[in-house]
Amino acid sequence: MDTQTLKHLNEAQREALEVAEASRETEWTSPSFVAELFMGKIRTNLIFPYPEQSxxxxxxxxxxxxxxxxxxxxxxxxxxxxxxxxxxxxxxxxxxxxxxxxxxxxxxxxxxxxxxxxxxxxxxxxxxxxxxxxxxxxxxxxxxxxxxxxxxxxxxxxxxxxxxxxQGAISAFALTEPDVGSDPAKMTCVAVPSADRKTWTINGTKLWCTNGLIADVLVVMAQTPSKIVHGKEKKQITAFIVEKGTPGIQYPHRCDFMGIRAIQNGVIEFKNVVVPAENILWGEGLGLKLALITLNTGRLTLPAACGGMSKQALRISRLWGKEREQWGAPIAQHEAGAVKLSHMAANVFAMEAMTYYASALVDRGGSDIRLEAAMAKLFCSEAAWKIIDDLVQLRGGRGFETASSLRQRGEKGYAVERMMRDSRINRIIEGTTEIQHLFIAREALDYHMKLVGAFINSQSSFSEKWKSFWKCAFFYPKWYLGLWCSFDWMKSYAGYRPLSSEIRFVGKNSKKLSRTIFHLLLKFGPKLESHQMVLARVVEIGTELFAMACSCSKAISLIRNNPSDLSPVELAKIFCKQSQIRIQHYYDALKKNTDPEDRTLSKKVMNQAFSWMEQGIIPDDGAGFQKNSETTVPLEEKRRYSV
Ligand SMILES: Cc1cc2nc3c(=O)[nH]c(=O)nc-3n(C[C@H](O)[C@H](O)[C@H](O)COP(=O)(O)OP(=O)(O)OC[C@H]3O[C@@H](n4cnc5c(N)ncnc54)[C@H](O)[C@@H]3O)c2cc1C
The missing domain is CATH 1.10.540.10 (Acyl-CoA dehydrogenase/oxidase, N-terminal domain)
Known part of the structure; x- marks a missing residue:
């Protein structure tokens, strides 16, 4: 996508997008089930049979x-x-x-x-x-x-x-800075080469680098001198291997968090840290691309971790749901409890199906898993949070009490409270949920952007626009017609029994989703990029379809290996039904939503139009408690108020 098409953006937004675009993997050289799904094709051969571990x-x-x-x-x-x-x-x-x-x-x-x-x-x-x-x-x-x-x-x-x-050396990854979170364009950590280019000197501050405080070796992203490409300055971000003990590295602060409290994560300062040129990873200017490609596979660990935590949550829910009786029955037998358990079981099955499908593709090689991994991260981090929240609810007051306090008073100390604190970060690290939505949406729109990009770009020459016009004229009529008249109803899904209707649904809805994307492109044009809630719904539909396909594939594979146990099919069926309801909700929300009103209202909130609603509280100004002798109420006064 040429960012010149996005005239509605301000300079900082455009720069952020340009840096992100320059670091994207632009080509789809290997097959991807999800990339095809967004174009209205369901390539069942990419997902069936479920890739088994040898x-x-x-x-x-x-x-x-x-x-x-x-x-x-x-x-x-x-x-x-x-x-x-x-x-x-x-x-x-x-x-x-x-x-x-x-x-x-x-x-x-x-x-x-x-x-x-x-x-x-x-x-x-x-x-x-x-x-x-x-x-x-x-x-x-x-x-x-x-x-x-x-x-x-x-x-x-x-x-x-x-x-x-x-042999046990530990490493860390340092990208984030105080002003650089989701948007690396603002990176201020710099590296400059020596005159003979044999060494580079790094200066800057990195934040929240997990393992950073104890790491023997770090990979550090730094801005290196810009390049001029087609007369325009292009920012360069380069990855450096930096060893512990290199003079100039300081660790001024260890961060303290809500959960995962034993991680060694903090602020790292680089003051004239000299590293040899051979410590550059991949090449000058390729650092951000390296980070993104690394995360494609690296990101799969997070859904795996979410799966592990969710399985624990399911187990505790089962035990507690049976043991705890209220109002004459075990709490899991009351419908409100039963629904929670059913959602947990179905979602755990889907989470594992997605995670290990993508993991198997990594082991097998030859597939492009960037969308599959991003969806697994998105789905599993959100599902795990919901599962653990439901577990806390099922445990009632005990869900809020620490494990050690429970044990001290003679009860089973399930560590539910810790689990909740530990799991919250998963929706933030390695791409926040919001950034995952944008990342997946960008890739989902890629084919269309390539086709229509030059046509809608104000900077394109007449011949570029003309070429783009003809490409669109050849592609879209046939493709769009195919999305309506695919004769899908004639296609046999018998090979996917007993989940053929679920797979048929995925096939049908990949076409519906694709048509929806096309209609949204026509409606919003390049401005679709800024309709983030619209894109998020599209991405959620795609993610649900992918989760359904993985669950069905895994269930069919499991019952083929063990025909006497049909429980995987039961799980896949209920997951698909729950998923279909969510999909319908997203389609409905694409048509009927409060997005424009929300944008207007939020502007007013930001402009303090509702500051009257913030009255009656003690405002948190971020400074913490400050004892102030002038404003402190004298002790005698305090007594007058006390009962
Ligand atoms: C415990 C922990 C461990 C971490 N480990 C590492 C590590 O090892 N290495 C490392 O480099 N970093 C690490 N990080 C940093 C982490 O990756 C960032 O916190 C994350 O990328 C988000 O950046 P941010 O916190 O600055 O949020 P911001 O980028 O400031 O975002 C704040 C909010 O705004 C939303 N937002 C931002 N941009 C947009 C947009 N364009 N559209 C819509 N919404 C948007 C975000 O989704 C989020 O909800 C860690 C952080 C924590 C807390």
């Missing part, structure tokens, strides 16, 4: 999982970790002995060389027990140095760093 790989995973589980259960107290905010050194050493810091490091460098599926199984297992430990491991391997090194490292870099990680 028996050999499963056995490797099973053995590792057994060791990991036994180590954690015998040595790690997750409540103590949460209470103290410390992951004890003997746990870190134990994890090193098990090879956990080298789970994804290839065997030839001394790592475990686990497949993506087994790695995700390990993270899910750890996350079901201790959120902090899971984040230590995943920040190191999913986004820290090992993953970009695997993808983009030179042979020398791999030889130098992989063995260190396999």
């Amino acid at each position: 028996p050999e790989d499963r056995q490797i995973g099973d053995e590792f999982m057994k060791q990991l589980e036994s180590f954690l259960k015998c040595n790690l107290d997750p409540d103590e970790v949460d209470r103290t905010g410390i992951l004890p050194p003997e746990i870190i050493e134990g994890l090193t002995r098990l090879g956990c810091w080298g789970m994804k490091i290839p065997k030839e460098y001394g790592g475990l060389g686990l497949s993506q599926i087994n790695y995700n199984r390990a993270i899910a297992l750890v996350a079901s027990y201790c959120g902090s430990t899971a984040v230590w491991l995943s920040a190191h391997q999913s986004i820290g140095v090992p993953q970009p090194l695997k993808l983009f490292g030179t042979a020398e870099q791999k030889k130098k760093y992989f063995p260190k990680f396999a």
Whole structure:
């Protein structure tokens, strides 16, 4: 997409978009089920049969999982970790002995060389027990140095760093800055080359770098000198490997969070930190692209962790739902409780189906999983939050009480309160829900943008517009007609029994979604980009369809392997029914919503038109409690008010 088409944006918005666009992977060279789905095609061969883990790989995973589980259960107290905010050194050493810091490091460098599926199984297992430990491991391997090194490292870099990680060195990924969260265009951390270009000097501040405070090796994103492309300045962001102990690195603050309280995350300052040029990963100016590509696979760990936590939530809900009796029956038998359990079970099934489908594609290679991974992250982080919230509700007052307090008064101390605090971050890190919506929407619109981009771009020459016009004239009539008259009703879905009607629904709705996208493009033109709620609904429909397809595929595969157990089909069927209701809700909301009114009202709120509604409170000005002798009420006065 040429950002010149977006004349309605201000300069900062356009710059943010230009940086993001420059870092996108622009081509779809490998197949993607979701990319096709957005164009109205359902390529069932990409999702059926469900990609199974090979028996050999499963056995490797099973053995590792057994060791990991036994180590954690015998040595790690997750409540103590949460209470103290410390992951004890003997746990870190134990994890090193098990090879956990080298789970994804290839065997030839001394790592475990686990497949993506087994790695995700390990993270899910750890996350079901201790959120902090899971984040230590995943920040190191999913986004820290090992993953970009695997993808983009030179042979020398791999030889130098992989063995260190396999032996227990820990890494971190430093992109975020105080003013750079979702929008990297404003990056102020800079790196400048020496005159002979043999070294680079980094200056700047990074924020919220998980593992950053203890990491032996960091991957640091910094702005490097801009390039002039077609007479226009283009910002460059470059990734550097930076080793602990390099002079000039300071750690002024460790951050304290609501959950995952033992992570070593904080502010890192770089003051004239000199790194050799050979520490550049991939190439100058390719840092942001590297970060995005790294996250395509790295992002899959997060849904796996959400799956682990949600399975734990399901288990506790089952036990408590049966044990706790109120109003003459176990609470899970009251309809309000039953619905919660049913939603949990169906969603856990769908979450795992999506996560391990995408993970299997990574192991198999040859597929483009950027949309599948982003959808798995989006769906699983939101579903896990809802599941854990429902668990808190089912536990009633006990859901709000800490595990240790429950145990102290002689009750079972399920760590539900900790689980809720630990899981909230998943909707924020590795792409917030809102940014995932935008990212997925951008990719969903990609084909259309390529076709019509030059036509609607005010900067295009006459011949470019003319070419674009003809491309559209050839493509759209046939494609659009195909979305209406596809003879889909004649197509046999018998091969997908007993879930054929669900798959038919996915096929039919991929066409409906595609038509809807086209209609929205006609209605809003380039301004569609700023109708974020419209895009979010479109993305949610696509995500639900993908979740349905994965669930059906997994269920069919499970019953083919074990025909005597039809429970997977039951789960897939109920998930699809729940999903269809949500899809209908999104379609309805595309037609009838309060988006324009919400925009107007929000402007008024921002302009303090409703400041009268903020009266009657003690305003939080962010400064915390300040004892002020002039305004402090004397003790005698206080007594007069007390009863
Ligand atoms: C515990 C923790 C661990 C972290 N670990 C790491 C790490 O290891 N490495 C690292 O580099 N960073 C890390 N981060 C940073 C994390 O990735 C960011 O918090 C995240 O990217 C969001 O950025 P932000 O917090 O600055 O939010 P902002 O970008 O300021 O966004 C605030 C809100 O506005 C919304 N928003 C922003 N832009 C738009 C838009 N264009 N349209 C609509 N809505 C928008 C967001 O969705 C969000 O709801 C971590 C953060 C935390 C809290």
